[in-house]
Amino acid sequence: MSTPQDATRLVWNQYCAASLPRYLVGTKDKVGIVTKGCDGRAIVELIKDRQVDRDRIVIIAPACLGVKRAPRTSKEEVLATYCERCPNRISPIADVSILGNSNENDAAERFMRDDKVGKPSRGGTSWTEEFQRCTKCLACVKSCPLCYCTECELDGSLSSLVSKLRIPTELPTFHLIRAMHMAGRCVGCGACEAACPADIPLTDLYSRVNEEVEKMLGYVPGIDVNSMPPVELPRPKVEKK
Amino acid sequence: MTSFYITESSLKRLVDQLAKEQTVVAPVREGSGFSFKRIADSKGLCLDFTNSTIPPKSVMLPQLEELFTYEIKSGKLKTEGSAGGGTVTLMGVRPCDSSAFSILDRVMGGEYVDPYYSKNRERTLVLGVSCTKPESTCFCNVFGTGPVEGSGDDISLTKVDSGYVTRPKTERGREFIKKHAEYFREATKKELELFERESDRVSKSMETKLKSEGLPDRMSRAFDDPYWQELSRRCIECGVCSFVCPTCYCFDVAEEVNGNQGKRSRGWDTCQSCKFSKMAGGLDPRPTMSDRLKHRFYHKLQYMPVTFGAVSCVGCGRCVSRCPSNVDIREVIAKWQ
Numbered sequence: 001m002s003t004p005q006d007a008t009r010l011v012w013n014q015y016c017a018a019s020l021p022r023y024l025v026g027t028k029d030k031v032g033i034v035t036k037g038c039d040g041r042a043i044v045e046l047i048k049d050r051q052v053d054r055d056r057i058v059i060i061a062p063a064c065l066g067v068k069r070a071p072r073t074s075k076e077e078v079l080a081t082y083c084e085r086c087p088n089r090i091s092p093i094a095d096v097s098i099l100g101n102s103n104e105n106d107a108a109e110r111f112m113r114d115d116k117v118g119k120p121s122r123g124g125t126s127w128t129e130e131f132q133r134c135t136k137c138l139a140c141v142k143s144c145p146l147c148y149c150t151e152c153e154l155d156g157s158l159s160s161l162v163s164k165l166r167i168p169t170e171l172p173t174f175h176l177i178r179a180m181h182m183a184g185r186c187v188g189c190g191a192c193e194a195a196c197p198a199d200i201p202l203t204d205l206y207s208r209v210n211e212e213v214e215k216m217l218g219y220v221p222g223i224d225v226n227s228m229p230p231v232e233l234p235r236p237k238v239e240k241k
Numbered sequence: 242m243t244s245f246y247i248t249e250s251s252l253k254r255l256v257d258q259l260a261k262e263q264t265v266v267a268p269v270r271e272g273s274g275f276s277f278k279r280i281a282d283s284k285g286l287c288l289d290f291t292n293s294t295i296p297p298k299s300v301m302l303p304q305l306e307e308l309f310t311y312e313i314k315s316g317k318l319k320t321e322g323s324a325g326g327g328t329v330t331l332m333g334v335r336p337c338d339s340s341a342f343s344i345l346d347r348v349m350g351g352e353y354v355d356p357y358y359s360k361n362r363e364r365t366l367v368l369g370v371s372c373t374k375p376e377s378t379c380f381c382n383v384f385g386t387g388p389v390e391g392s393g394d395d396i397s398l399t400k401v402d403s404g405y406v407t408r409p410k411t412e413r414g415r416e417f418i419k420k421h422a423e424y425f426r427e428a429t430k431k432e433l434e435l436f437e438r439e440s441d442r443v444s445k446s447m448e449t450k451l452k453s454e455g456l457p458d459r460m461s462r463a464f465d466d467p468y469w470q471e472l473s474r475r476c477i478e479c480g481v482c483s484f485v486c487p488t489c490y491c492f493d494v495a496e497e498v499n500g501n502q503g504k505r506s507r508g509w510d511t512c513q514s515c516k517f518s519k520m521a522g523g524l525d526p527r528p529t530m531s532d533r534l535k536h537r538f539y540h541k542l543q544y545m546p547v548t549f550g551a552v553s554c555v556g557c558g559r560c561v562s563r564c565p566s567n568v569d570i571r572e573v574i575a576k577w578q
Binding site for chain 1: 272273274294295304474477478479480481484485493495508509510511514515516563565566567
């Protein structure tokens, strides 16, 4: 929106699923942005990666209630799994905070305690089965606030293990490479899942690799602008909080 | 034209028999939605379905299609086309998706024939099923591509009582009914009356009041309108719209070389991707997102009616419901109608 009148069209509810930080990269103007907790974490990572200039953005951070969506196996809308896992529904970074009733975050802890290792949480039986539905449209890449590369290495049809023309994927190369690229970077906003036409529960996978990064390197993405990503700079190990 | 009638149980028996003899592709339940799959008998078949995420165009234009393989042996090149495959019956195609076939026919089967598409089209009998309950995102009534009897059908089925009024639309459709005459009977006058009433009811249940007349003309004067820039600010370039679109047909070709042999395949591509229109030397005629999004809408609503005489949107609503950033082609039509 670009005029004060536009503000009357503003909506804030559990269907605000889009990842708005996705639009910050490349903008030259001063921008105001309304953020959910995950969006705030994405902004933190984008600032660290020097993709967003903190001085050019004004962050308005209302408390988020989590996003509702219908899982692949039913028509009934429930809280998205990535929102169940959310470590904090309030943005870690803000110019204006609007604190309402954010849901308590027991759900996130509950999820971490559950043994979901190696299995997609929602309906699917195995990752191989989930990946079989992949259409290689790359909507996951394009919708991700942290995938800001101007050209994605995975976007190509030339003969390679990740070629778009290998469908269904005989090897989960595409998804595993992307998962490795999301390690220590994914903020769990679920934009990829919301965009995926095959309804693959991608954040289940990315939260697992994040867990490993946290265990090994003590790094959690999106929490602190001053803690540098462990794989980007030759710095000493970040102390676990 | 004679109209026939087939009861639900006869249809099931027909499908069982067909599936034994040839490939039958039909809508089956998958998760909370539906998808078009090859079925082995009538058990999985579900004709009371809502639109599948991936349209049945994948039968005519598979997402991945091997074109040919080649081998160089003692200095000689030997090529082999992909096996054609036998007859296919594509069941339960909604009018929107069926009409999409007749639009694809204009492009792939017109002045320049696409041999791969044509081969698939020729070997496939389309058994369409009229809509009974359009979704809130449906707007096929705008382009006359639904909700009853699609223009790409060989045979159209419309649910009346506990069976279907069956109307053959092509010579191939008539042949099919003749060949399987034991499953069909002539429709009674009452059934035909009910058919008319049902068609009327479904058509009236469509909510959209958009109009498509004059759209190409008005759009031809709107190419430089700032509207496109504004609209594209939302778009994240994911290309889901073209992957789920029943009339998007663009593809990319790739070759896999392995020593002296290799194969050439083609697969779906999208004009929304920043690499799509890039040429050798780096020139890109559509360098910005706004150019690319505008191109998609112009292709569907302006270039196609001018070049091929048909708007290439059938109002299935897939792009509307799947777009992660709420770009809505109905808004575009409303803007320029």
